[in-house]
Amino acid sequence: MSLLADDLPDVLAVTPLASPPDVSLRPPGSKSITNRALICAALAPGRSTLTGMLFADDTRAMLGAVAALGATVTADEAALTVLVDGIDPLAATGEVHVDARQSGTTGRFVLPAAALRPARGIVDGSTQLRARPFAPLVDALRDLGATVEDLDQPGFLPVAVTGPVAGGKVALPGHISSQFLSGLLMAGPLMAEGLTVELTSPLVSVPYVEATAAVMAAFGATVEGLTVPPGAYRPTAYDIEPDASAASYPLAAAAITGGRVTVEGLGTRSLQGDVRFADLLERMGARVERTAERITVTGTGALHGIDVDMADISDTAQTLAAVAVFADSPTRVTGIGFIRRKETDRVAAVVTELRRAGIDAVEDEDGFTVNPGTPAPTVFETYDDHRMAMSMALLGLRAPGVQIRNPRCVAKTYPAYFADLARLAQQG
């Protein structure tokens, strides 16, 4: 049976590992870096070559989006490569329609890019994305000179934007999502007046903004703090590193099962904050080795609870919750109230599902506490959230009777997730 997302059954049983794994794997390309590189390449007149691409629902959404904006994309999926012939958005004509699907990055990065065009662009998404906040971005684009029409509820998709957005100085809240800031910064070089953002509240997910600046720089743009001078992107050959959030699952598996897992292509030079998830496993008692090119986690058999603020690396909070179940003392995660506005309310979802398995987990405004325990046989609900499916599946590597409802939702960022999880058993 194929374990690729599209081929999975409605409910998937996870089999506990018979022995600790000892494997090395290369996670799929980074969703965050792929979608940044696609935007920068689309705004760079000429041909860019992107290698190491992630092909998953979120990046297909972005491929469709940049094509809608006028870029020509030629994908070679087997080679994980895309050629992008970029455009000058300021010369664009005609109304365009973008479907960002479930992808927050696509919606939040494409809207400012569409606002560069002196023509109407409609941005919409799935029912799930329509429920996620866009108001700070819409307000900022209006303040910077674009016309934004609410096509349904104000502050939510769908919207229609007409540019060109002139740029200048703008105030933006930072506590809801960093994606508004990243999206604005990436459009910044092509704003006539450039862009300066002043944050009106503390920024969450800070490393993603650093990654934005790094990818922009690779495509020839300048970012000085939160200021982007007027300029241009130049076409570039860009190699995308593996996804650090995706890497959290196999690394967690090593800690949970007392095995050894190496993730290739991600190390101390990574652009992604989520590589720091390995630091948390180390604090909990796992052994971690890092080089520039790889991270190895070895489970030691002992796992201790920790108290940790995960505002910078919140995509790995559910992974940590799964590890925390097998520790010898409680784990408290704080700083992540904003993940209630992701694919689902992730604080509520993770606590509800752990409790469904008989684990004493407690929700609070800003995070959750997991008291260790033995998971009962459980069919886990996944709320159409890939990270719920991937995290709860980890419990099944040790606890018998774990089943995952709608495992196909992993297609958002990691279509081969269950195939990679099965490799832990084969080589153990």
Ligand SMILES: O=C(O)C1=C[C@@H](OP(=O)(O)O)[C@@H](O)[C@H](O)C1
């Ligand atoms: O910029 C990015 O690539 C991302 C930023 C984060 O979102 P928030 O800034 O909304 O926390 C993260 O959760 C998401 O998966 C990807």
Ligand SMILES: C=C(OP(=O)(O)O)C(=O)O
């Ligand atoms: C929150 C996520 O995605 P996005 O915001 O890009 O939809 C995620 O991948 O966990």
